[in-house]
Amino acid sequence: MQIEVRELGYTYSEGLPFATTALEDVNFTIPGGEFAAIIGHTGSGKSTLLMHLNGLMKPTKGCVLADGIDINEKTKEAREARRKIGLVFQYPEYQLFEETVLKDVCFAPKNYGFTPEECEEKAIAALKLVGIDPDAKRDVSPFELSGGEKRRVAIAGVLAMEPQVLILDEPTAGLDPKGHRDILNMVEQIRRDRNLTILLVSHNMDDAARMADRVLVLDKGHLAMNGTPREVFSHHKELHEIGLSAPSSSELLYLLKEKGLNVRTDIFDEDEAAREIVNALK
Amino acid sequence: MSKETVIQLKDVTFSYYVEDAEGNVTTNNDVDVKHSEKRMALDGVTLDIEKGSFVAIVGSNGSGKSTLAKHLNALLLPSSGEVLVCGMSTADPDSTWEIRRRCGMVFQNPDNQLVSSVVEDDVAFGPENLGVDPAEIRQRVDNALNAVGMYEFRKKGPHLLSGGQKQRIAIAGVLAMQPECIVFDEPTAMLDPSGRAEILKIIRGLHEEGKTVILITHFMEEAAQADRIIVMDKGRPILDETPAALFAHAGKLQELNLQMPFGASMAAKLRDLGVDLPEGIITAERLAECLCR
Numbered sequence: 001m002q003i004e005v006r007e008l009g010y011t012y013s014e015g016l017p018f019a020t021t022a023l024e025d026v027n028f029t030i031p032g033g034e035f036a037a038i039i040g041h042t043g044s045g046k047s048t049l050l051m052h053l054n055g056l057m058k059p060t061k062g063c064v065l066a067d068g069i070d071i072n073e074k075t076k077e078a079r080e081a082r083r084k085i086g087l088v089f090q091y092p093e094y095q096l097f098e099e100t101v102l103k104d105v106c107f108a109p110k111n112y113g114f115t116p117e118e119c120e121e122k123a124i125a126a127l128k129l130v131g132i133d134p135d136a137k138r139d140v141s142p143f144e145l146s147g148g149e150k151r152r153v154a155i156a157g158v159l160a161m162e163p164q165v166l167i168l169d170e171p172t173a174g175l176d177p178k179g180h181r182d183i184l185n186m187v188e189q190i191r192r193d194r195n196l197t198i199l200l201v202s203h204n205m206d207d208a209a210r211m212a213d214r215v216l217v218l219d220k221g222h223l224a225m226n227g228t229p230r231e232v233f234s235h236h237k238e239l240h241e242i243g244l245s246a247p248s249s250s251e252l253l254y255l256l257k258e259k260g261l262n263v264r265t266d267i268f269d270e271d272e273a274a275r276e277i278v279n280a281l282k
Numbered sequence: 283m284s285k286e287t288v289i290q291l292k293d294v295t296f297s298y299y300v301e302d303a304e305g306n307v308t309t310n311n312d313v314d315v316k317h318s319e320k321r322m323a324l325d326g327v328t329l330d331i332e333k334g335s336f337v338a339i340v341g342s343n344g345s346g347k348s349t350l351a352k353h354l355n356a357l358l359l360p361s362s363g364e365v366l367v368c369g370m371s372t373a374d375p376d377s378t379w380e381i382r383r384r385c386g387m388v389f390q391n392p393d394n395q396l397v398s399s400v401v402e403d404d405v406a407f408g409p410e411n412l413g414v415d416p417a418e419i420r421q422r423v424d425n426a427l428n429a430v431g432m433y434e435f436r437k438k439g440p441h442l443l444s445g446g447q448k449q450r451i452a453i454a455g456v457l458a459m460q461p462e463c464i465v466f467d468e469p470t471a472m473l474d475p476s477g478r479a480e481i482l483k484i485i486r487g488l489h490e491e492g493k494t495v496i497l498i499t500h501f502m503e504e505a506a507q508a509d510r511i512i513v514m515d516k517g518r519p520i521l522d523e524t525p526a527a528l529f530a531h532a533g534k535l536q537e538l539n540l541q542m543p544f545g546a547s548m549a550a551k552l553r554d555l556g557v558d559l560p561e562g563i564i565t566a567e568r569l570a571e572c573l574c575r
Contacts, residue, residue, distance in 0.1 A: 176342040178539035248544040259574040274551040
């Protein structure tokens with residue numbers, strides 16, 4: 001499913017003395033099946049943007065189109081389109097509430113009126129997708145799981161809706177390095193298995209560079225950059241001006257270049273960067 | 283002993299599960315823990331923390347870092363062993379309040395730590411509860427807000443601030459208690475890179491002013507700034523070294539699911555490729571200096 005954002009604007013408390021513009025004239029298109037990373041400083045409008053992408057917030061200007069359908073229309077098609085856009089909030093495990101893992105994952109499909117059998121089928125498929133063994137864990141209370149498992153179950157709750165677009169707001173926040181890698185590998189696996197369009201909000205430039213086809217940079221409610229990781233991270237100086245940076249390898253290469261070493265700066269992989277440095281030193 | 287010890291742990295164990303004489307299992311301190319985790323959250327921890335030092339505690343999720351932190355100001359009491367803060371045992375109920383005043387704590391989520399709707403009232407909350415004289419409270423609040431660079435926000439509502447700013451207010455609230463020691467339990471986990479940098483700068487500043495700082499973190503770049511890093515695994519400190527010495531064991535850290543700081547990991551890769559580099563490189567800046575000499 002393709003997501004298109006057209007001249008999107010949002011002003012909090014519009015018309016009141018405290019009116020604050022959170023988004024202004026944001027335009028981008030993410031073709032179906034693409035992996036996009038959204039980066040930006042706190043307060044850049046990332047969360048406001050995310051909430052517009054599945055209709056949780058309604059734009060004060062412009063629109064959001066899913067495969068050409070304006071998701072804020074009051075039609076059956078628009079409602080159906082919204083259902084296909086799944087949003088995983090930050091710390092999604094705080095939203096677990098049911099008595100058992102299976103019931104929790106079934107909650108959304110149940111609300112959309114699927115039969116109990118259909119709900120269970122969808123929930124079991126979703127649990128498998130996030131790497132939770134449905135046979136072992138279905139009747140366990142979600143509150144007895146480890147932190148990493150809870151987060152997976154919460155994500156399964158969104159996947160049970162069988163979305164075609166998956167939006168994740170910093171899914172690795174608070175996890176240790178292994179948990180971090182595991183969740184990102186899971187996202188890539190889900191994307192391959194279900195051919196989803198992915199939007200990932202991240203503060204980690206290394207992850208964005210490694211995983212994304214496209215990087216969107218938000219700054220003060222505006223879309224400041226939109227391109228491949230290579231294009232976006234070549235704007236080193238501009239990124240620093242808005243409080244962001246390039247991936248660590250690239251940052252080191254920029255530092256070396258400044259000191260007079262003749263190296264390429266568009267390398268995001270540590271091993272490749274190491275080889276580039278060795279070659280330049282010869 | 284030349285240096286004064288602020289915190290002393292003597293063979294401390296702690297389990298979130300308590301079994302009574304009939305074998306009934308209940309949870310300790312009303313904490314919600316999974317049943318499979320009936321093991322010891324802390325399993326024989328003996329440590330001394332010197333006055334004025336900057337100690338980082340790292341370890342994977344579930345290694346006991348936060349449980350350890352909560353022992354340092356009597357939020358949790360050891361199942362066996364003893365924790366002494368400035369010579370007072372945390373098990374002694376008469377010392378609890380004095381221990382909490384001397385050893386302040388900053389947690390991960392700033393939203394869980396702010397209690398008032400005005401920044402300066404929030405910072406005043408601690409000293410007010412201690413019954414400090416109002417004129418002195420005013421002075422302490424102003425000093426604390428200045429120390430974290432938030433004085434100009436004193437009349438604002440905390441809900442209008444960014445995560446990094448809220449965390450600075452939480453730190454000011456602790457500073458207003460005039461503690462000797464501050465424990466930071468993953469204070470930057472919910473912040474963006476610039477928020478993290480802000481908080482780290484404040485933590486370093488507090489250390490330079492002579493406060494004892496204990497920093498629990500997943501970010502090795504942050505831990506690398508301490509004088510000493512303690513690595514926890516399965517409820518025990520298994521490594522206790524200076525950052526430079528610790529990052530020399532790349533393989534060991536990987537086994538423990540810990541990540542080397544970028545500079546150290548890149549230096550190791552370059553050494554493998556035959557580049558001659560001095561030991562002890564931790565930051566990218568230092569690495570670049572060594573490469574361009």
